[in-house]
Amino acid sequence: MVDPLFGPHHLDEPKSEYVAWIDLMGTGAIMEWSAPTASTNIGKLQIIMAECSELHDVELYPMMDGCYALSNSEDEILQYVSKVFYRTSTIMIKRHVGELDAPTYFSPVIRGGIAKGDVFHGYDIDGTDLDEHPIQDSIIIGQAVARAHSCEGDAAPFSSVVHPSAWDKDKFGALKWCPSENHAERLVEALDTYYDFYSKKEDIDYSDKKIREHRNMAAGQLLRE
Known part of the structure; x- marks a missing residue:
C-alpha cells in the first residue's frame, strides 16, 4: 500500500x-571516537532502567541511548527516575575512588526530562496497518512524550528538568534525587575528572565551551540540592 492505513x-x-525521558549525554560524539565505550554505556543504562522498573509501576520504551518511562503515578515516576540517577551516578563515584576497575572518564553520564499529558500506546491503537507488525508494541506517541524529550535538553548532567505540565505546588523545576550532600560532592569531584579528560581530547567532538557549561551546570545543580 502506497499510503499505509493509519489516521486520526x-x-x-x-x-x-507522567513521562520521563532519560538519555546518555554525548553518545554521538563518543560513538564516533570509541564505539565500544558508547555501546557499553548504552547497555549499562538500559540494564539499569530495566532493573529499576521491576521495583516501580512504570512502562519502558527503550530508544538506543535513552529510554522513556511512563506511569500514572507522580510518586512512582519520581522515585523511579531518582533510583536510575542514583545507580548510574554510583558507577562514576566508585570508579573515581578506585572501587571499580574502570576509568572515571568512560562512565555513563545521563540527564532527563519529566512531563505529564496525553499519550497513546501503540498496543491500544487498533485497525491500522500497524496491526501487522510487532513494532506496534514499541510505539509511544503524544504531547507528554514530546515535552519530556524537549526539556531534557535544558537539564544539567545527572539532573532532570520537570516540565510545567508535571509541576505541583511542592515541586520545582528540577528533580531532587541526590540522597546526601556527601554523595553530591563526590559526584561533582568525579565529574571534574571526567571533564578534565575530555577537555584534553582533540579527537572527540566536545568543545571547551560545552565542557565548561556542563561542568558548571552539574556543580550548580547537584551542590544546590
Whole structure:
C-alpha cells in the first residue's frame, strides 16, 4: 500500500500519564571516537532502567541511548527516575575512588526530562496497518512524550528538568534525587575528572565551551540540592 492505513480516527481517548525521558549525554560524539565505550554505556543504562522498573509501576520504551518511562503515578515516576540517577551516578563515584576497575572518564553520564499529558500506546491503537507488525508494541506517541524529550535538553548532567505540565505546588523545576550532600560532592569531584579528560581530547567532538557549561551546570545543580 502506497499510503499505509493509519489516521486520526484510529486514535481512541489518550491516557494522561507522567513521562520521563532519560538519555546518555554525548553518545554521538563518543560513538564516533570509541564505539565500544558508547555501546557499553548504552547497555549499562538500559540494564539499569530495566532493573529499576521491576521495583516501580512504570512502562519502558527503550530508544538506543535513552529510554522513556511512563506511569500514572507522580510518586512512582519520581522515585523511579531518582533510583536510575542514583545507580548510574554510583558507577562514576566508585570508579573515581578506585572501587571499580574502570576509568572515571568512560562512565555513563545521563540527564532527563519529566512531563505529564496525553499519550497513546501503540498496543491500544487498533485497525491500522500497524496491526501487522510487532513494532506496534514499541510505539509511544503524544504531547507528554514530546515535552519530556524537549526539556531534557535544558537539564544539567545527572539532573532532570520537570516540565510545567508535571509541576505541583511542592515541586520545582528540577528533580531532587541526590540522597546526601556527601554523595553530591563526590559526584561533582568525579565529574571534574571526567571533564578534565575530555577537555584534553582533540579527537572527540566536545568543545571547551560545552565542557565548561556542563561542568558548571552539574556543580550548580547537584551542590544546590
